[in-house]
Amino acid sequence: MLRFDAITCARGGRVLFEGLSFALEPGGAALVTGPNGAGKSSLIRIAAGLLRPAAGTVDGDTPRALLSEAASLDEESPLAKALGFWARLDGRTQAVAGALEATALGDLADVPVRLLSTGQRRRAAFARVIAGGAPVWLLDEPANGLDSTALGLLEDAIARHRAGDGAVLVASHTPIRLPNARTITLRRESA
Amino acid sequence: MMGAFATLIARDIRRAWTGGGALLPVAFFLLVAILFPFAVGPDAALLARVGGGVLWAAALLAALIPVERLVAPDLASGVIDQLLVRGQSAAAIALAKLIAHWLSFAPPILLAALPAAALLDLPMTTLMRVEVGLLIGTPGLAALALAVGALTATLRGAGALAGLLILPLAIPLLIFGAGSLDGGTGALKLLAAVSLLLVAGAPFVAGAAIRTSLD
Numbered sequence: 001m002l003r004f005d006a007i008t009c010a011r012g013g014r015v016l017f018e019g020l021s022f023a024l025e026p027g028g029a030a031l032v033t034g035p036n037g038a039g040k041s042s043l044i045r046i047a048a049g050l051l052r053p054a055a056g057t058v059d060g061d062t063p064r065a066l067l068s069e070a071a072s073l074d075e076e077s078p079l080a081k082a083l084g085f086w087a088r089l090d091g092r093t094q095a096v097a098g099a100l101e102a103t104a105l106g107d108l109a110d111v112p113v114r115l116l117s118t119g120q121r122r123r124a125a126f127a128r129v130i131a132g133g134a135p136v137w138l139l140d141e142p143a144n145g146l147d148s149t150a151l152g153l154l155e156d157a158i159a160r161h162r163a164g165d166g167a168v169l170v171a172s173h174t175p176i177r178l179p180n181a182r183t184i185t186l187r188r189e190s191a
Numbered sequence: 192m193m194g195a196f197a198t199l200i201a202r203d204i205r206r207a208w209t210g211g212g213a214l215l216p217v218a219f220f221l222l223v224a225i226l227f228p229f230a231v232g233p234d235a236a237l238l239a240r241v242g243g244g245v246l247w248a249a250a251l252l253a254a255l256i257p258v259e260r261l262v263a264p265d266l267a268s269g270v271i272d273q274l275l276v277r278g279q280s281a282a283a284i285a286l287a288k289l290i291a292h293w294l295s296f297a298p299p300i301l302l303a304a305l306p307a308a309a310l311l312d313l314p315m316t317t318l319m320r321v322e323v324g325l326l327i328g329t330p331g332l333a334a335l336a337l338a339v340g341a342l343t344a345t346l347r348g349a350g351a352l353a354g355l356l357i358l359p360l361a362i363p364l365l366i367f368g369a370g371s372l373d374g375g376t377g378a379l380k381l382l383a384a385v386s387l388l389l390v391a392g393a394p395f396v397a398g399a400a401i402r403t404s405l406d
Contacts, residue, residue: 066276070269
């Protein structure tokens with residue numbers, strides 16, 4: 001579904017990782033770990049097609065959903081409408097209610113996004129990923145700002161996605177439950 | 192069911208109006224028209240003679256106001272990332288933004304030109320020429336604002352720099368726009384040509400700028 005072939009990533013003239021190859025199969029998962037600045041976010045952005053690798057190719061034309069640092073939801077809109085904008089683009093407006101339930105945000109559907117807390121905002125961004133219905137999920141630090149209950153919801157949603165033949169690529173510096181996931185460890189090279 | 196492109200345009204227009212951002216250029220435009228008679232004195236004949244040019248200069252300055260909110264907020268909030276991941280091209284995103292920006296910028300300015308013309312005591316014929324000229328010229332102004340907004344999106348305090356970039360590029364619009372006030376269609380045709388050129392080029396310039404700012 002997603003395949004890295006000898007990818008090299010350089011940022012600001014510094015090589016972050018070199019010759020990285022792996023593939024994600026339906027139902028598969030990969031966990032990218034490493035210290036701050038090791039290139040975890042860059043790897044996710046390369047997988048999303050937002051960043052060009054210095055060398056190597058990314059294959060796979062399956063639609064991807066990206067969870068990045070920013071929630072990308074319109075601040076002044078109520079949560080359900082902000083999610084509805086993305087759902088309309090994805091042609092899946094009926095999926096919003098289910099995604100709000102899966103992230104325990106059903107009660108906040110009418111609350112403007114700007115009033116949400118850090119953790120709620122993170123869950124809202126994750127609800128956008130769920131509602132999008134893309135087979136490949138690219139999650140950059142999905143556990144940031146989540147309490148243990150919300151982390152459980154996140155892990156359950158990932159498990160359901162994989163059970164439905166979806167694949168996930170997760171970058172995280174905190175432990176996250178991903179059964180049978182391949183681990184990709186990035187090391188910070190000394191400059 | 193709206194297409195993705197129409198959804199993008201609708202979102203940008205809604206954001207322009209709900210944020211109050213669409214009203215600021217109009218207020219600015221009217222303020223220039225109000226201040227000008229104070230500066231040159233209440234000489235009706237003089238005001239009527241220079242008033243058309245004043246409205247053009249006011250429209251040009253008003254076009255600078257929204258530059259910072261056209262691309263930068265969406266780049267910072269990751270909205271553009273999300274659109275690109277969904278397979279939208281950067282140029283298509285820029286074109287949607289251009290159309291939305293023109294739709295929320297030009298009609299209010301065209302309307303505000305009516306009270307502004309009254310403040311400057313413009314004759315009806317001049318007012319009509321200003322309106323026709325602005326109708327043709329505002330797409331070019333919107334295109335310039337978008338392209339410069341995208342080019343300066345990742346810079347801090349880009350507003351002043353955006354003004355320095357836009358004003359020289361807008362000189363042809365101003366010359367042909369003000370030139371059309373004498374009557375005749377020659378200047379209008381040149382105005383339309385410049386405006387068309389800017390509209391045709393801006394989505395690609397802005398798209399390339401958006402792509403570059405991702406790295």
